[in-house]
Amino acid sequence: MDELDSQIVEHLQREARITNRDLAHRLGIAPSTCLERTRALRNRGVITGFHAAVDLRSMGRPVQALLSIQVRPLSRDVIEGFKTYVSALPEVLSVFVVAGSDDFLVHVAVPDVDQLHTFLMDRFSQRREIVNFRSSVIYQHVANQVISPLDGVE
Amino acid sequence: MDELDSQIVEHLQREARITNRDLAHRLGIAPSTCLERTRALRNRGVITGFHAAVDLRSMGRPVQALLSIQVRPLSRDVIEGFKTYVSALPEVLSVFVVAGSDDFLVHVAVPDVDQLHTFLMDRFSQRREIVNFRSSVIYQHVANQVISPLDGVE
DNA sequence: ATTGAAACGAACGATGG
DNA sequence: CCATCGTTCGTTTCAAT
Numbered sequence: 130m131d132e133l134d135s136q137i138v139e140h141l142q143r144e145a146r147i148t149n150r151d152l153a154h155r156l157g158i159a160p161s162t163c164l165e166r167t168r169a170l171r172n173r174g175v176i177t178g179f180h181a182a183v184d185l186r187s188m189g190r191p192v193q194a195l196l197s198i199q200v201r202p203l204s205r206d207v208i209e210g211f212k213t214y215v216s217a218l219p220e221v222l223s224v225f226v227v228a229g230s231d232d233f234l235v236h237v238a239v240p241d242v243d244q245l246h247t248f249l250m251d252r253f254s255q256r257r258e259i260v261n262f263r264s265s266v267i268y269q270h271v272a273n274q275v276i277s278p279l280d281g282v283e
Numbered sequence: 284m285d286e287l288d289s290q291i292v293e294h295l296q297r298e299a300r301i302t303n304r305d306l307a308h309r310l311g312i313a314p315s316t317c318l319e320r321t322r323a324l325r326n327r328g329v330i331t332g333f334h335a336a337v338d339l340r341s342m343g344r345p346v347q348a349l350l351s352i353q354v355r356p357l358s359r360d361v362i363e364g365f366k367t368y369v370s371a372l373p374e375v376l377s378v379f380v381v382a383g384s385d386d387f388l389v390h391v392a393v394p395d396v397d398q399l400h401t402f403l404m405d406r407f408s409q410r411r412e413i414v415n416f417r418s419s420v421i422y423q424h425v426a427n428q429v430i431s432p433l434d435g436v437e
Numbered sequence: 438a439t440t441g442a443a444a445c446g447a448a449c450g451a452t453g454g
Numbered sequence: 455c456c457a458t459c460g461t462t463c464g465t466t467t468c469a470a471t
Contacts, residue, residue, distance in 0.1 A: 130341070138335065138337060141334075141335035142334055142335045142336075142337065143334070144332070144333065144334075145299050145300065145332075145333035145334050145335045146299065146300065146333045173341065174338050174341060175337060175338055175341040175342070176335050176336070176337055176338075177336045177337060177338050178298070178299075178335070178336045179298065179299035179300045179333060179334070179335050179336070180295075180296055180297070180298075180299050180333070180334060180336055180428065181292065181295035181296045181299045181330050181332070181333050182330070182331045182332045182333070182334055183292060183296065183329060183330055183331060183430050184328050184329055184330075184331050185430070187284075187327065187328060187329040188292075188329070188430055188431070188432045188433075189432045189433060189434055190430070190432070190433055195379060195381055195388060212423070212425065216425045216427065219431060219433060220433065221427060222426065222427055222430065223424065223425060223426040223427060224423075224424070224425045224426075225349060225421050225423070225424050226421065226422045226423040226424070227349055227419040227420065227421050227422065228419050228420040228421075228422065229417065229418075229419035229420075230417075230419075231419070234349060234388075238430070239433065240433055240434060244433075263383065263384075264383075265381040265382050265383035265384075265385070266381065266382040266383075267379050267380065267381050267382075268380045268381065268382065269366070269378075269379070269380040270377065270378070270379050270380075271366065271370045271377060271378045272376065272377040272378075273370065273375060273376055273377060274334065276337055276339070276342055276344070276376065276392070277342065277373065278342045278343045278344070279342075279343060279344060279373060279374065279393065279394055279398075280343055280394060
Protein backbone atom coordinates (compact mmCIF):
# COMPACT_ATOMS: atom_id res chain seq x y z
CA MET A 130 0.00 0.00 0.00
CA ASP A 131 2.31 2.73 -1.25
CA GLU A 132 1.43 6.14 -2.59
CA LEU A 133 0.57 4.75 -6.01
CA ASP A 134 -1.86 2.21 -4.57
CA SER A 135 -3.53 4.92 -2.53
CA GLN A 136 -4.02 7.04 -5.60
CA ILE A 137 -5.47 4.17 -7.58
CA VAL A 138 -7.88 3.41 -4.77
CA GLU A 139 -8.87 7.04 -4.48
CA HIS A 140 -9.57 7.39 -8.18
CA LEU A 141 -11.58 4.20 -8.35
CA GLN A 142 -13.67 5.20 -5.36
CA ARG A 143 -14.64 8.38 -7.18
CA GLU A 144 -15.13 6.85 -10.60
CA ALA A 145 -15.06 3.08 -10.84
CA ARG A 146 -15.62 3.03 -14.57
CA ILE A 147 -12.59 5.04 -15.55
CA THR A 148 -10.70 3.07 -18.19
CA ASN A 149 -7.45 1.49 -17.17
CA ARG A 150 -5.79 3.52 -19.84
CA ASP A 151 -7.06 6.84 -18.49
CA LEU A 152 -6.19 5.94 -14.96
CA ALA A 153 -2.66 4.98 -15.98
CA HIS A 154 -2.32 8.21 -17.89
CA ARG A 155 -3.46 10.32 -14.94
CA LEU A 156 -0.98 8.63 -12.65
CA GLY A 157 1.83 8.80 -15.17
CA ILE A 158 2.39 5.04 -15.38
CA ALA A 159 2.01 2.42 -18.11
CA PRO A 160 -1.41 0.78 -18.57
CA SER A 161 0.09 -2.63 -17.90
CA THR A 162 1.49 -1.46 -14.59
CA CYS A 163 -1.78 0.11 -13.64
CA LEU A 164 -3.68 -3.05 -14.49
CA GLU A 165 -1.29 -5.11 -12.40
CA ARG A 166 -1.68 -2.81 -9.41
CA THR A 167 -5.42 -2.67 -9.64
CA ARG A 168 -5.66 -6.45 -9.82
CA ALA A 169 -3.37 -6.82 -6.83
CA LEU A 170 -5.56 -4.42 -4.85
CA ARG A 171 -8.58 -6.57 -5.59
CA ASN A 172 -6.77 -9.80 -4.82
CA ARG A 173 -5.45 -8.47 -1.55
CA GLY A 174 -8.99 -7.47 -0.63
CA VAL A 175 -8.25 -3.76 -0.40
CA ILE A 176 -10.82 -3.10 -3.08
CA THR A 177 -13.80 -5.32 -2.35
CA GLY A 178 -15.91 -4.54 -5.40
CA PHE A 179 -17.30 -2.05 -7.87
CA HIS A 180 -20.86 -0.90 -7.43
CA ALA A 181 -23.33 1.44 -9.08
CA ALA A 182 -24.85 3.95 -6.66
CA VAL A 183 -28.53 4.71 -7.09
CA ASP A 184 -30.77 7.60 -6.20
CA LEU A 185 -33.26 6.55 -3.53
CA ARG A 186 -35.82 9.04 -4.75
CA SER A 187 -35.68 7.56 -8.24
CA MET A 188 -36.20 4.16 -6.73
CA GLY A 189 -39.41 5.40 -5.16
CA ARG A 190 -37.96 5.38 -1.66
CA PRO A 191 -37.39 9.00 -0.64
CA VAL A 192 -38.14 8.58 3.06
CA GLN A 193 -35.28 7.35 5.23
CA ALA A 194 -35.18 6.56 8.92
CA LEU A 195 -32.90 5.20 11.58
CA LEU A 196 -34.26 2.63 14.01
CA SER A 197 -32.68 2.12 17.41
CA ILE A 198 -33.49 -1.29 18.78
CA GLN A 199 -32.80 -3.08 22.00
CA VAL A 200 -33.18 -6.85 22.13
CA ARG A 201 -33.10 -9.37 24.97
CA PRO A 202 -31.65 -11.70 25.96
CA LEU A 203 -28.29 -10.54 24.71
CA SER A 204 -27.18 -13.94 23.49
CA ARG A 205 -25.33 -14.77 20.34
CA ASP A 206 -28.37 -16.53 18.92
CA VAL A 207 -30.67 -13.62 19.46
CA ILE A 208 -28.20 -11.12 18.05
CA GLU A 209 -27.35 -13.18 15.00
CA GLY A 210 -30.95 -14.18 14.40
CA PHE A 211 -32.22 -10.65 14.54
CA LYS A 212 -29.39 -9.34 12.40
CA THR A 213 -30.07 -11.93 9.73
CA TYR A 214 -33.81 -11.28 9.82
CA VAL A 215 -33.45 -7.52 9.55
CA SER A 216 -30.77 -7.41 6.89
CA ALA A 217 -32.88 -9.55 4.58
CA LEU A 218 -35.81 -7.09 4.61
CA PRO A 219 -35.93 -5.15 1.34
CA GLU A 220 -36.65 -1.87 3.11
CA VAL A 221 -33.35 -2.10 4.98
CA LEU A 222 -30.23 -0.39 3.65
CA SER A 223 -27.86 -1.30 6.43
CA VAL A 224 -27.62 -2.74 9.90
CA PHE A 225 -25.22 -1.77 12.66
CA VAL A 226 -24.66 -3.98 15.67
CA VAL A 227 -23.49 -1.60 18.35
CA ALA A 228 -22.27 -1.34 21.91
CA GLY A 229 -24.04 0.96 24.32
CA SER A 230 -27.65 1.45 25.31
CA ASP A 231 -29.03 0.22 21.99
CA ASP A 232 -28.05 -3.05 20.38
CA PHE A 233 -28.98 -2.37 16.76
CA LEU A 234 -29.19 0.60 14.52
CA VAL A 235 -31.08 -0.01 11.31
CA HIS A 236 -31.09 2.31 8.32
CA VAL A 237 -34.21 1.99 6.18
CA ALA A 238 -35.63 3.66 3.06
CA VAL A 239 -39.32 3.52 2.18
CA PRO A 240 -41.76 5.20 -0.22
CA ASP A 241 -43.46 7.42 2.36
CA VAL A 242 -44.09 7.97 6.05
CA ASP A 243 -47.21 5.83 5.98
CA GLN A 244 -45.24 2.89 4.71
CA LEU A 245 -42.62 3.49 7.36
CA HIS A 246 -45.33 3.09 9.95
CA THR A 247 -46.73 0.00 8.27
CA PHE A 248 -43.26 -1.47 7.99
CA LEU A 249 -42.57 -0.97 11.68
CA MET A 250 -45.88 -2.50 12.67
CA ASP A 251 -45.60 -5.48 10.34
CA ARG A 252 -41.95 -6.36 10.76
CA PHE A 253 -41.10 -5.40 14.33
CA SER A 254 -44.15 -5.41 16.55
CA GLN A 255 -44.48 -9.18 16.68
CA ARG A 256 -40.84 -9.81 17.38
CA ARG A 257 -40.57 -11.03 20.93
CA GLU A 258 -36.88 -10.30 21.37
CA ILE A 259 -37.39 -6.55 20.95
CA VAL A 260 -37.67 -4.81 24.31
CA ASN A 261 -37.16 -1.23 23.24
CA PHE A 262 -37.53 0.71 20.09
CA ARG A 263 -37.14 4.22 18.68
CA SER A 264 -37.32 5.54 15.16
CA SER A 265 -35.97 8.80 13.77
CA VAL A 266 -36.68 10.22 10.37
CA ILE A 267 -33.56 11.26 8.47
CA TYR A 268 -33.59 14.81 7.16
CA GLN A 269 -30.27 14.60 5.35
CA HIS A 270 -27.59 12.04 4.73
CA VAL A 271 -24.10 12.95 3.55
CA ALA A 272 -21.67 10.12 2.79
CA ASN A 273 -17.98 10.56 2.15
CA GLN A 274 -17.20 9.29 -1.31
CA VAL A 275 -13.55 8.60 -0.69
CA ILE A 276 -12.05 6.67 2.19
CA SER A 277 -8.29 7.07 2.58
CA PRO A 278 -5.77 5.51 4.93
CA LEU A 279 -5.47 7.87 7.90
CA ASP A 280 -1.79 7.17 8.50
CA GLY A 281 0.78 5.92 6.10
CA VAL A 282 -0.41 2.33 5.80
CA GLU A 283 2.12 -0.03 4.27
CA MET B 284 -38.44 2.36 -14.96
CA ASP B 285 -39.72 -0.94 -16.24
CA GLU B 286 -38.60 -4.44 -15.40
CA LEU B 287 -35.62 -4.21 -17.74
CA ASP B 288 -34.37 -1.01 -16.15
CA SER B 289 -34.68 -2.58 -12.73
CA GLN B 290 -32.64 -5.54 -13.79
CA ILE B 291 -29.94 -3.36 -15.27
CA VAL B 292 -29.76 -1.33 -12.09
CA GLU B 293 -29.62 -4.46 -10.00
CA HIS B 294 -26.77 -5.97 -11.98
CA LEU B 295 -24.76 -2.77 -11.97
CA GLN B 296 -25.18 -2.41 -8.22
CA ARG B 297 -23.65 -5.83 -7.78
CA GLU B 298 -20.94 -5.51 -10.39
CA ALA B 299 -20.38 -2.09 -11.87
CA ARG B 300 -17.58 -3.18 -14.15
CA ILE B 301 -19.46 -5.79 -16.12
CA THR B 302 -19.06 -5.09 -19.83
CA ASN B 303 -22.06 -3.87 -21.75
CA ARG B 304 -21.87 -6.99 -23.87
CA ASP B 305 -22.03 -9.30 -20.89
CA LEU B 306 -24.83 -7.41 -19.28
CA ALA B 307 -26.85 -7.48 -22.50
CA HIS B 308 -26.20 -11.18 -22.83
CA ARG B 309 -27.36 -11.92 -19.28
CA LEU B 310 -30.56 -9.99 -19.78
CA GLY B 311 -31.18 -11.51 -23.19
CA ILE B 312 -31.20 -8.20 -25.03
CA ALA B 313 -29.05 -6.63 -27.73
CA PRO B 314 -25.93 -4.72 -26.64
CA SER B 315 -27.17 -1.61 -28.40
CA THR B 316 -30.38 -1.68 -26.41
CA CYS B 317 -28.55 -2.30 -23.19
CA LEU B 318 -26.15 0.56 -23.77
CA GLU B 319 -29.02 2.90 -24.54
CA ARG B 320 -30.87 1.89 -21.38
CA THR B 321 -27.85 2.20 -19.16
CA ARG B 322 -27.06 5.66 -20.47
CA ALA B 323 -30.62 6.77 -19.97
CA LEU B 324 -30.51 5.55 -16.37
CA ARG B 325 -27.45 7.69 -15.72
CA ASN B 326 -28.91 10.69 -17.48
CA ARG B 327 -32.16 10.44 -15.60
CA GLY B 328 -30.18 10.34 -12.37
CA VAL B 329 -31.37 6.90 -11.35
CA ILE B 330 -27.78 5.70 -11.33
CA THR B 331 -25.72 8.43 -9.70
CA GLY B 332 -22.26 6.98 -10.15
CA PHE B 333 -19.95 3.99 -10.07
CA HIS B 334 -17.67 3.54 -7.10
CA ALA B 335 -15.06 1.10 -5.84
CA ALA B 336 -15.77 -0.21 -2.34
CA VAL B 337 -12.82 -0.60 -0.02
CA ASP B 338 -12.06 -2.71 3.02
CA LEU B 339 -11.72 -0.48 6.09
CA ARG B 340 -9.33 -2.89 7.73
CA SER B 341 -7.02 -2.73 4.74
CA MET B 342 -7.14 1.03 4.95
CA GLY B 343 -5.86 0.81 8.51
CA ARG B 344 -9.19 1.83 10.00
CA PRO B 345 -10.72 -1.27 11.56
CA VAL B 346 -12.48 0.48 14.45
CA GLN B 347 -15.88 1.99 13.70
CA ALA B 348 -18.21 3.96 15.91
CA LEU B 349 -21.48 5.83 15.82
CA LEU B 350 -21.67 9.22 17.51
CA SER B 351 -25.00 10.62 18.64
CA ILE B 352 -24.83 14.36 18.97
CA GLN B 353 -27.20 17.03 20.15
CA VAL B 354 -26.51 20.63 19.23
CA ARG B 355 -28.05 23.93 20.31
CA PRO B 356 -29.50 26.27 19.26
CA LEU B 357 -31.38 24.33 16.63
CA SER B 358 -30.99 26.96 13.93
CA ARG B 359 -30.27 26.44 10.29
CA ASP B 360 -26.82 27.99 10.67
CA VAL B 361 -25.80 25.75 13.51
CA ILE B 362 -27.10 22.62 11.78
CA GLU B 363 -25.51 23.42 8.45
CA GLY B 364 -22.27 24.59 10.00
CA PHE B 365 -21.86 21.51 12.11
CA LYS B 366 -22.79 19.22 9.25
CA THR B 367 -20.22 20.82 6.98
CA TYR B 368 -17.54 20.71 9.65
CA VAL B 369 -18.12 17.07 10.49
CA SER B 370 -18.45 15.73 6.98
CA ALA B 371 -15.10 17.22 6.03
CA LEU B 372 -13.23 15.32 8.74
CA PRO B 373 -11.27 12.41 7.23
CA GLU B 374 -12.30 10.04 10.01
CA VAL B 375 -15.96 10.47 9.09
CA LEU B 376 -17.68 8.04 6.76
CA SER B 377 -21.14 9.51 6.83
CA VAL B 378 -23.36 11.99 8.59
CA PHE B 379 -27.08 11.71 9.28
CA VAL B 380 -29.16 14.72 10.24
CA VAL B 381 -32.06 13.23 12.12
CA ALA B 382 -35.30 14.03 13.88
CA GLY B 383 -35.81 12.89 17.44
CA SER B 384 -33.80 13.25 20.61
CA ASP B 385 -30.46 13.46 18.82
CA ASP B 386 -29.75 15.84 15.98
CA PHE B 387 -26.79 14.13 14.33
CA LEU B 388 -25.58 10.63 13.90
CA VAL B 389 -22.00 10.36 12.70
CA HIS B 390 -20.37 7.19 11.43
CA VAL B 391 -16.60 7.16 11.87
CA ALA B 392 -13.75 4.73 11.19
CA VAL B 393 -10.38 5.05 12.89
CA PRO B 394 -7.21 2.98 13.36
CA ASP B 395 -7.87 1.99 16.99
CA VAL B 396 -9.82 2.81 20.11
CA ASP B 397 -7.14 5.17 21.34
CA GLN B 398 -7.44 7.23 18.23
CA LEU B 399 -11.20 7.23 18.59
CA HIS B 400 -10.76 8.82 21.97
CA THR B 401 -8.23 11.32 20.67
CA PHE B 402 -10.48 12.15 17.76
CA LEU B 403 -13.44 12.84 20.03
CA MET B 404 -11.37 15.03 22.33
CA ASP B 405 -9.72 16.99 19.55
CA ARG B 406 -12.64 17.48 17.20
CA PHE B 407 -15.69 17.67 19.44
CA SER B 408 -14.80 18.81 22.94
CA GLN B 409 -14.14 22.41 21.95
CA ARG B 410 -17.27 22.76 19.89
CA ARG B 411 -19.61 25.06 21.76
CA GLU B 412 -22.77 24.06 19.92
CA ILE B 413 -22.60 20.49 21.23
CA VAL B 414 -24.78 20.03 24.28
CA ASN B 415 -24.93 16.27 24.41
CA PHE B 416 -22.87 13.46 23.14
CA ARG B 417 -22.71 9.65 23.11
CA SER B 418 -20.49 7.27 21.24
CA SER B 419 -21.03 3.59 20.51
CA VAL B 420 -18.49 1.21 19.11
CA ILE B 421 -19.77 -0.79 16.14
CA TYR B 422 -19.35 -4.53 16.44
CA GLN B 423 -20.66 -5.37 13.00
CA HIS B 424 -21.95 -3.54 9.98
CA VAL B 425 -23.94 -5.22 7.24
CA ALA B 426 -24.93 -3.16 4.19
CA ASN B 427 -27.39 -4.27 1.55
CA GLN B 428 -25.60 -4.33 -1.76
CA VAL B 429 -28.68 -3.98 -3.90
CA ILE B 430 -31.42 -1.41 -3.55
CA SER B 431 -34.57 -2.13 -5.53
CA PRO B 432 -37.80 -0.23 -6.07
CA LEU B 433 -40.23 -1.43 -3.41
CA ASP B 434 -43.32 -1.04 -5.56
CA GLY B 435 -43.55 -1.08 -9.29
CA VAL B 436 -42.03 2.33 -9.98
CA GLU B 437 -42.69 3.63 -13.48
C1' DA C 438 8.04 -4.10 -10.32
C1' DT C 439 7.62 -1.85 -14.77
C1' DT C 440 7.42 -1.52 -19.56
C1' DG C 441 6.21 -1.46 -24.86
C1' DA C 442 4.20 -3.73 -28.49
C1' DA C 443 1.10 -7.00 -30.51
C1' DA C 444 -3.17 -9.53 -30.46
C1' DC C 445 -7.52 -9.59 -28.92
C1' DG C 446 -11.99 -7.85 -27.46
C1' DA C 447 -15.29 -4.13 -26.52
C1' DA C 448 -17.49 0.23 -27.39
C1' DC C 449 -19.72 3.15 -30.41
C1' DG C 450 -22.35 5.47 -34.21
C1' DA C 451 -24.82 4.68 -38.29
C1' DT C 452 -27.88 2.22 -40.99
C1' DG C 453 -31.75 -0.46 -41.86
C1' DG C 454 -35.16 -4.03 -40.27
C1' DC D 455 -36.03 -2.86 -29.82
C1' DC D 456 -32.66 -5.68 -32.66
C1' DA D 457 -28.88 -6.82 -36.08
C1' DT D 458 -24.78 -5.87 -38.41
C1' DC D 459 -20.92 -3.51 -40.03
C1' DG D 460 -16.72 -0.68 -39.51
C1' DT D 461 -13.90 2.18 -36.90
C1' DT D 462 -11.98 3.48 -32.90
C1' DC D 463 -10.47 2.53 -28.58
C1' DG D 464 -9.32 -0.31 -24.52
C1' DT D 465 -7.58 -4.56 -22.45
C1' DT D 466 -4.50 -8.12 -21.78
C1' DT D 467 -0.48 -10.90 -22.31
C1' DC D 468 4.26 -11.55 -22.37
C1' DA D 469 9.18 -11.24 -23.22
C1' DA D 470 12.59 -8.14 -21.71
C1' DT D 471 14.64 -5.22 -18.36
